[in-house]
Amino acid sequence: MKQESMNRGGIGQDGLKQDGASRDVSMLSRRAVAGLLCVVALALAGAGVGMWRSLGVGGLSDYADHVVMFGDADLRLPPELAGATGRVRVVHFWDPGCAACNKETGAHLNYLIQMYRGAKVDFYSVQRPGTRGELPPFLRGKLEPLPRIDGMEKLPASPSVAIWAGDGRLAYAGPYSEGLICSSANSFVEPILDRLVAGERVEPQPMLSVGCYCPWNAVN
Template identity: 30%
Template sequence: MPLSPRAKYWLVSFIITLWLSLSAGAFWYYQWRWSEQFSSQEQLALFDGTEFSELLTQASVPGSISVIHLGRDGCFCNRFNEPHRQAIKDKYQPLGVAFGTLTLPPALDLATPAVALISAQGQLAYFGPYSDSLLCSLGDGLVEPLLDQLLLGYLPEVIHTTGVGCFCTKKTEL
């Protein structure tokens, strides 16, 4: 038995309302979940490279400018930092810049993700966040101008920095 136009209208309205409600609920759930985790990671982080200078220099490639990523397994903030890291690598690796990674032990209380730049002469030139933004985004990069200076032969010494963004420490791992 065919449906009347009025019944078709109500059936289509019900299906659209149900679809919109389920979509809105799913969006709200996933946004709330990510927002809750993200807001717990957002913080001011202090970076002091003097105590890690020797360790970072050992992780560098002698004779090359080196970018050392400092990370922590299980850090929620890695997902925001990865595109920025990859963009830096894509731009600077063809110019001879070496890239390395140090995975920090859980006992070490250092905000991550972080980065260290080591000059070709083995000196720590930068230690801190990739950018000074909430999501470590590409447009706010701190690393790129310093790498450009290193490639030109200058030695910036920015080893005591602060950053506001998504950082994990041993206390805030997920």
């Protein structure tokens, strides 16, 4: 009887030890899983920051709340480009120092050039006076540089664009788009170009816009 009692007692102690070991293993497993989740969360956060910066969005925060009134109907093309030429003329106004905003707009402009390659659309560029810099490599040779446009001192901000219809009338002067990132999804330009290429008339309208813009008219 005593031996049997001792055996039962031994089994009970072993059982307690096994239960304790199981709890320890379970706790270690939970800790390991929690640690792994932390590592994954940190990795995802790092990837998100990297993507944020690579897209240029991180650098746009300084410009995101800029409200700009565009209404520059006094812009005039140089005499050699003006008039009823039958071709739509697009003039890109840019400032090399506005790198954060230029990044997305440059990609959008490159898309526009490719999109309207077969249409009667010509692309020009005007650099902010008093600045130095070059267009990104993927835009070089695709826009004819102009020294200035009459009336451009009234432009409130860049990047911006002015569009003349085939009959020589100014059809649009303002931003490429509204919002933090410029793309064809929120563009003002494609609908206007489509109408002009189709022979429709478009009148310039004042526009209040919020987005990624840098001052233009501070430099004479």
